[in-house]
Amino acid sequence: MFFHTLRDRWHEAFEPIGNLVRIAREPYRFLDDLRRRRGELAELRLAGIPTVLVCSEPETVRQILTGSYDQFERYAGGVELFVDPLALILTDDEHHRQRRKLLNPAFNAESVRAFGPTMLEIADRVLDGLPQGATFPLIGPMQDITMRVILRCLFGVAEGPRFEELRALVIEYLQRVFGPEMLALGTVLTPTQAHATLMRLSRRARGSAPNAPFTPSRLPVQRIADRLGRIHALLEVEIDRCLAEGPEHRSDVLALMLRARFADGRPMSREELHAQLLMLVIGGYETTSLSLCWAVHCLVRHPEALARVRAEVAEVMQGGFDPAKVRDLHYLGAAIAESMRLYPIGIGVSRKLKRPMRLLGRDLAAGTIVMLSVYLIQRHPSLWSEPDAFKPERMLDRKPSAAVHFPFGGGVWRCLGAAFAEHEMRIVLARLFTRFAVEPDPDHRVHAQQKGITAGPSGGLPVRVAPIA
Ligand code: HEM
Secondary structure, eight states: OOHHHHHHHHHHHHHHHHHHHHHOOHHHHHHHHHHHOSSSEEEEOTTTSEEEEEOHHHHHHHHHHHHOTTTTEEOOTTGGSSSTTTTTGOHHHHHHHHHHHHHGGSSHHHHHTTHHHHHHHHHHHHHHHHHOSSSSTHHHHHHHHHHIIIIIIIIIIOHHHHHHHHHHHHHHHHHTTTTTHHHHHHSSSEEEEEEHHHHTTTTTHHOTTTTTTTOOOOOOTTTHHHHHHHHHHHHHHHHHHHHHHHHOOOSHHHHHHHHHTTTTTTTOOOOHHHHHHHHHHHHHHHHHHHHHHHHHHHOOOTHHHHHHHHHHHHHTTTTSSOGGGGGGGGHHHHHHHHHHSSOHHHHHHHHSSSEEEEEEEEETTTOOOOEHHHHHHHHHHTTTSSSOOOTTTHHHHOOOTTTOOTOOOOOOGGGGGHHHHHHHHHHHHHHHHHHHEEEEEEOOOOOOEEETTEEEGGGGOOOEEEEEE
């Protein structure tokens, strides 16, 4: 009896840390185990965040995903640590609806198509520099492409010294904000409090002169805050520059945001512009580069599918590569959708109950957090035949419903940048596979690893490439 109690207490205290370690090492396998052990509404305790119920029952997932503002609020699961509370991704109800309305036009199909030539130019330039004859992690060049695309298409920053500084700062900020010092801070502060601390400490660098050299502090936490402050200082310059040039003469997302007005005629405040801009970089950078790597991982292991992708690109782009025509690359689109089904970079999307609810025979209190498991639903044996097989054809025959295939989340909070990411992925993959032969590293067994809020291929997906003559 005594030993039982001791074991229970030990388990109670260390399970959340053990879960965190296991989920970081192999997130997909962890979720498979969780469903096997605890069923389709499984309690998950993770160190540093509240307990969540992981749901993988298709009908319940559909109900919650299509739910409304008065039933649910979004639970951002730690995103509060690195974006401002004003950012769209942290807002709910009317506040969210209004901002979404304002930002949607910048990300609709027409706006996204206009970014195609810039995406193509950047993709080709980065692909020109791929190391040849050596094995290298593909994630590096994919991150390089996505960050450059964001800074050019969203912020309208012209390439040059300020572009390079902003690029390096954002990358360093994102690397460090998930590092040990922020994790340590997270043990004593909530993510919102930790972010408020960073913002307070960032004031010094926020006032730094954009043209003067910038040296961040070496002190823990302060060095992250300094980078955040400097990012905001450089964003301020970009906002001023856009206003001086006239937002009506530019077509980047920042210009569209400066032109947009709320229903009462108000423009976005400076504070809000900063919050949305930083959120867009964070939302679009790691997500797109990891999804690109997973698509490459699938295609290089399925030569017949890859051959079909190449043949389709050759046929559609007969008169020369036209980025607007990537929308006609249906098989490539299906291959991307299928790779995102097998390997979603976000293992789940979470919602918080606004009122008590009965789900799968359990009475749940208001405030309960339910994580809809994208990964488990997208591999659910009752929804997909051969759920673990890569079969792009299944996406061609019939578009799956939004409640069974939702790598971009769903409902009122569905990813704002989904069309942007899909367009960019088609351009990058079409260029990569028609310009290069790509081989996986035979000595590396690829599995998923969770870093921060995303799941990517281990080792950054080591590959070798050779130009196609
Ligand atoms: C393949 C790439 C991407 C994936 C897999 C992805 C995935 C997601 C997911 C799962 C969500 C949460 C949705 C929910 O809770 O239902 C989300 C939200 C969001 N994403 Fe993405 N994303 C990608 C690319 C992008 C890009 C390129 C941008 C912007 C440039 C972006 C901006 C956002 C924003 C702003 C939100 C919050 C939307 C809202 O609250 O209304 N994402 N994304």
